[in-house]
Amino acid sequence: MLETKPRILVVDDHPALVTLTRHKLIQKGYEVLTAQNGEDALELARTEYPDLILSDVEMPVMDGFELCERIKKDSRLNKIPLILVTSMVTTEYIMRGIEAGADNYLTKPYDDDTLYTKIKELLQNPPPPVSEVSTVEVNIEGKTYNILADYSHLVNLLISTYKNTLAQNNQLSEMQSGLNAANKELEITKQEHEELIHNIFPEKIAENLLAYGTVTPERYEDSTIMFTDFVGFTKVVPDLSAEQLIESLSFYFDKFDDFTAQHNMIKIKTIGDSYMAAGGLPDRNSTHPVDAVLTALKIVDFVRDFSKKSLSETPYLPIRIGVHTGKAVVGVIGKKRFAYDMWGETVNLAARLEQHSDENQINISETTYQRVKDFFECEPRGDIETKYMGKVPMYFVKRIKPDYSEDDEGMFPNRLFVREYNSISRQHQL
Structure with a gap:
């Protein structure tokens, strides 16, 4: 039986964050693909079939909500678990992600262990694809959302989101103490950028190459x-x-x-x-x-x-x-x-x-x-x-x-x- 590394597609329009996340996931034994917006990610998903997608929400060309929705409506791709990441910790953002079909949610800043745990859980137990008839109407804060999920899936997703927020509150002090380690990793990334920038490429070109491997x-x-x-x-x-x-x-x-x-x-x-x-x-x-x-x-x-x-x-x-x-x-x-x-x-x-x-x-x-x-x-x-x-x-x-x-x-x-x-x-x- 052939064994392959799980393949994760990381989607974000900030090159430095993409590079940092890619390094961390590679160290955990994953194969990593990268894209700088939802449109590029959708094209990669259709040709490379990643095992999981980790996507930012706020991006140009095509944001994370639209990417998620199009992935979940594609019969060839809807089995791929998708985690949405956002800095906007609001009810509307969370519900829009759930409505789009997100399998899990991360709010920035998040610790590495939370990320690794969510990825591991979804790779081991990917949620089954839902159909158009599995629509749940949810009213919250005066807005109505049509969720493609049964009640058990919706409850599990909300609990997971709540646990993520709760864990972040409990780990703020730990994250503060871990900033030095994170800063060291960022410094390594910065040095990689600067070496490439100063020796070969202009800054904008170097950042895109380092993060995405290509330049338009x-x-x-x-x-x-x-x-x-x-x-x-x-x-x-x-x-x-x-x-x-x-x-x-x-x-x-x-x-x-x-x-x-x-x-x-x-x-x-x-x-x-x-x-x-x-x-x-x-x-x-x-x-x-x-x-x-x-x-x-x-x-x-x-x-x-x-x-x-x-x-x-x-x-x-x-x-x-x-x-x-x-x-x-x-x-x-x-x-x-x-x-x-x-x-x-x-x-x-x-x-x-x-x-x-x-x-x-x-x-x-x-x-x-x-x-x-x-x-x-x-x-x-x-x-x-x-x-x-x-x-x-x-x-x-x-x-x-x-x-x-x-x-x-x-x-x-x-x-x-x-x-x-x-x-x-x-x-x-x-």
């Missing part, structure tokens, strides 16, 4: 892509050991990471000696063309400055940069080794602009130029023939305009620059 692709109508590439890198590589090669790339890319973070950009990836970053995502904004150019100026300034005073073993590597603004599709690919990436014509053109840039120069497109020309001095280059894209108008960014610059070299914005920049940002928020 998004189409951005307005974003800015920046590519960098080292000039003459292939000629330097043969003279470097493997350790020196990695150390050299890390030396440069670590600084690039700092500059992108300073100017509201995110690193997308590195491919060999190429570095890709983007602005205007995952949180949309209207300043990303300016952000990208400011980042590029910082990178060029750092590289040039390093060439003047470098006494280390790290080789001086001049840089080429290309920047373009336009539409893109953003998402996560892979099932085990995730990669946050971008696709579209905007990405391709930004790469072409980098290839047609010069040493320690920032090459931007016409679209980006129109968005940044008030802030930066730009040198028109005319239409330049590019592979697969024909002739493309290009511009070199030379510096911040003197009226907007804090320094003589035009590398740092002054207060007027910041004021105009903030004005663009506010217009987007209105």
Whole structure:
């Protein structure tokens, strides 16, 4: 006889809570599926047939009440026990859950033992599915509820709910003393989030990946892509050991990471000696063309400055940069080794602009130029023939305009620059 772990579907739109609950149930020997709303949970239930569903009530798209009702009306799924979880300890919420067909109820906060006990009881003694004729009309606090249950099932459910509330009252002091342990578990979860966030993904993307294992692709109508590439890198590589090669790339890319973070950009990836970053995502904004150019100026300034005073073993590597603004599709690919990436014509053109840039120069497109020309001095280059894209108008960014610059070299914005920049940002928020 084949033995399998009981499979529990946890449904909640708070990633940190999903992650914490999943860890606890896995430690108890359960297999755990996760979903972030009732609609996703219903689809999972129809394909994975979990042994029990633990669902929050307050969720977007489809709440826990509707999920419960649809599960109990589906002849293929109505044998699956379902526990509803809510922070709203009101008669109406409890009765709505019972009316929807919930097999048990948990009110937040609840202790782990109560959760484990309810799950164990329902897995060992799942309630039989009820039919449409088993309707009980209940009047309570001036409202009428039609419950799909016989009287014994209804009484058992109400007693179970009452016992849960009573147990919570008796265990408040114990829960208080157990907060330190819970905080430690939350800290572990927080560290997992932060490690993933800081090393690979933007915060919103990391939280969804950690909790649900997937991220819905998004189409951005307005974003800015920046590519960098080292000039003459292939000629330097043969003279470097493997350790020196990695150390050299890390030396440069670590600084690039700092500059992108300073100017509201995110690193997308590195491919060999190429570095890709983007602005205007995952949180949309209207300043990303300016952000990208400011980042590029910082990178060029750092590289040039390093060439003047470098006494280390790290080789001086001049840089080429290309920047373009336009539409893109953003998402996560892979099932085990995730990669946050971008696709579209905007990405391709930004790469072409980098290839047609010069040493320690920032090459931007016409679209980006129109968005940044008030802030930066730009040198028109005319239409330049590019592979697969024909002739493309290009511009070199030379510096911040003197009226907007804090320094003589035009590398740092002054207060007027910041004021105009903030004005663009506010217009987007209105």
